[in-house]
Amino acid sequence: MTTPPAPGPPRAQRADAQRNFERILAVARTVVAEQGTQASLRDIARRAGVGLGTLYRHFPTRDALLETLLGRRFDLLAERADALAGTRAPVEALKEWLGEFTAGAAVYRGLAASMMATIDDENSPLHASCAAMRRSGARLLARAQEAGEVRADIDGTDLFALVSAVGWVSDQAPSLTARREHLLSLVMDGLTRRDTPEPGAG
Amino acid sequence: MTTPPAPGPPRAQRADAQRNFERILAVARTVVAEQGTQASLRDIARRAGVGLGTLYRHFPTRDALLETLLGRRFDLLAERADALAGTRAPVEALKEWLGEFTAGAAVYRGLAASMMATIDDENSPLHASCAAMRRSGARLLARAQEAGEVRADIDGTDLFALVSAVGWVSDQAPSLTARREHLLSLVMDGLTRRDTPEPGAG
DNA sequence: TCATATACGGAGCAGTGCTCCGTTTGACTA
DNA sequence: TAGTCAAACGGAGCACTGCTCCGTATATGA
Numbered sequence: 001m002t003t004p005p006a007p008g009p010p011r012a013q014r015a016d017a018q019r020n021f022e023r024i025l026a027v028a029r030t031v032v033a034e035q036g037t038q039a040s041l042r043d044i045a046r047r048a049g050v051g052l053g054t055l056y057r058h059f060p061t062r063d064a065l066l067e068t069l070l071g072r073r074f075d076l077l078a079e080r081a082d083a084l085a086g087t088r089a090p091v092e093a094l095k096e097w098l099g100e101f102t103a104g105a106a107v108y109r110g111l112a113a114s115m116m117a118t119i120d121d122e123n124s125p126l127h128a129s130c131a132a133m134r135r136s137g138a139r140l141l142a143r144a145q146e147a148g149e150v151r152a153d154i155d156g157t158d159l160f161a162l163v164s165a166v167g168w169v170s171d172q173a174p175s176l177t178a179r180r181e182h183l184l185s186l187v188m189d190g191l192t193r194r195d196t197p198e199p200g201a202g
Numbered sequence: 203m204t205t206p207p208a209p210g211p212p213r214a215q216r217a218d219a220q221r222n223f224e225r226i227l228a229v230a231r232t233v234v235a236e237q238g239t240q241a242s243l244r245d246i247a248r249r250a251g252v253g254l255g256t257l258y259r260h261f262p263t264r265d266a267l268l269e270t271l272l273g274r275r276f277d278l279l280a281e282r283a284d285a286l287a288g289t290r291a292p293v294e295a296l297k298e299w300l301g302e303f304t305a306g307a308a309v310y311r312g313l314a315a316s317m318m319a320t321i322d323d324e325n326s327p328l329h330a331s332c333a334a335m336r337r338s339g340a341r342l343l344a345r346a347q348e349a350g351e352v353r354a355d356i357d358g359t360d361l362f363a364l365v366s367a368v369g370w371v372s373d374q375a376p377s378l379t380a381r382r383e384h385l386l387s388l389v390m391d392g393l394t395r396r397d398t399p400e401p402g403a404g
Numbered sequence: 405t406c407a408t409a410t411a412c413g414g415a416g417c418a419g420t421g422c423t424c425c426g427t428t429t430g431a432c433t434a
Numbered sequence: 435t436a437g438t439c440a441a442a443c444g445g446a447g448c449a450c451t452g453c454t455c456c457g458t459a460t461a462t463g464a
Contacts, residue, residue, distance in 0.1 A: 062422095162371070165367035169363050179360065190392010242452090243451085252412080255411090256413065409462090414456100414457105431438100
């Protein structure tokens with residue numbers, strides 16, 4: 001029996017909420033890199049100096065938190081792909097980008113799995129940024145294919161899957177982490193055409 | 203104040219214990235295929251018709267259970283490799299075996315990860331059977347390399363890693379499962395030398 | 405038949421993800 | 435500046451988990 005809630009747009013987000021959102025995200029990035037995606041959310045909340053309820057207010061599920069982390073990573077990778085497309089030769093740009101892609105998979109331990117899951121789930125909030133990132137990567141691929149340097153019978157999904165797979169496996173055992181570059185180059189060698197052998201390849 | 207425990211070898215394993223051991227293992231195989239390696243051990247115990255304590259008596263940790271499952275799979279794959287070595291041409295045998303390898307990874311959902319972990323852990327009870335399986339696979343690889351059909355600068359670990367990676371990624375999303383054979387062939391194409399192109403390849 | 409080593413099974417503990425709700429606070433208004 | 439209140443906070447609590455412990459039941463050998 002008081003005045004009704006004011007109509008119109010809702011109030012702006014409170015400053016403490018925004019601050020906590022970023023704090024949680026920053027801590028989560030660190031903890032996930034340390035412990036993988038199974039890290040305790042209580043632990044993340046504690047280290048961020050917020051209550052568990054606050055964490056859940058901002059990220060209603062564990063996946064929501066991981067998705068936000070991953071979404072930002074996707075955006076960075078998309079930007080990076082676009083930048084490389086403008087400054088490097090087709091195959092070099094592609095290889096450079098894929099190297100950064102797999103290296104990132106190691107830091108975001110276990111996120112490769114979440115990433116692959118979004119491919120089929122169009123309702124995932126990640127789907128959009130994941131698709132955008134893949135489009136940027138696919139442009140690099142197309143450039144290399146048009147230059148005749150990468151076999152034409154693969155698409156962005158194939159490439160994405162193979163590179164994620166290498167990123168994942170490299171993160172499974174220390175002795176494999178040491179081989180990440182090598183494994184990636186084995187895959188890339190298979191995708192690049194060798195009709196025109198290039199001398200002095202490492 | 204009674205007679206001391208009889209010296210000499212301990213009594214033979216009781217029949218009910220052996221029965222429960224096999225029941226638990228059989229149920230675990232099913233449940234892991236259904237739900238992955240994160241399946242509830244309580245659930246496995248219940249479906250096997252034994253108490254939780256019984257499960258833990260036989261398999262003191264979750265890993266011990268998974269290791270037993272995986273060890274049996276390794277033994278089968280080792281046998282299979284040896285059989286193929288005797289009946290098929292080098293590259294065909296290798297491809298056939300790797301196909302079975304990746305297909306198995308799908309049934310043993312999530313076990314690829316456990317598998318990779320044993321590579322660096324010599325204390326793991328799995329290490330022996332895993333190494334034996336890899337040796338059998340490596341013999342297939344060596345045959346194909348000696349025939350000049352697979353590039354010489356890779357070893358069994360590279361092959362094992364790449365194929366596990368493909369097996370893993372194929373299990374991450376339905377749309378990728380459909381591409382498993384294709385992804386594997388992309389990798390294999392990269393490993394096989396194409397100096398002698400074979401017509402009519404699909 | 406009996407004695408006992410062995411195996412069984414589930415209550416209990418400490419941890420987890422996630423929900424709920426009483427308390428606090430930042431931001432807008434007068 | 436004081437008052438108001440939606441929004442945000444934070445942690446107790448619930449249902450689950452992996453794993454331990456120990457009293458009870460039983461298969462086995464004498």
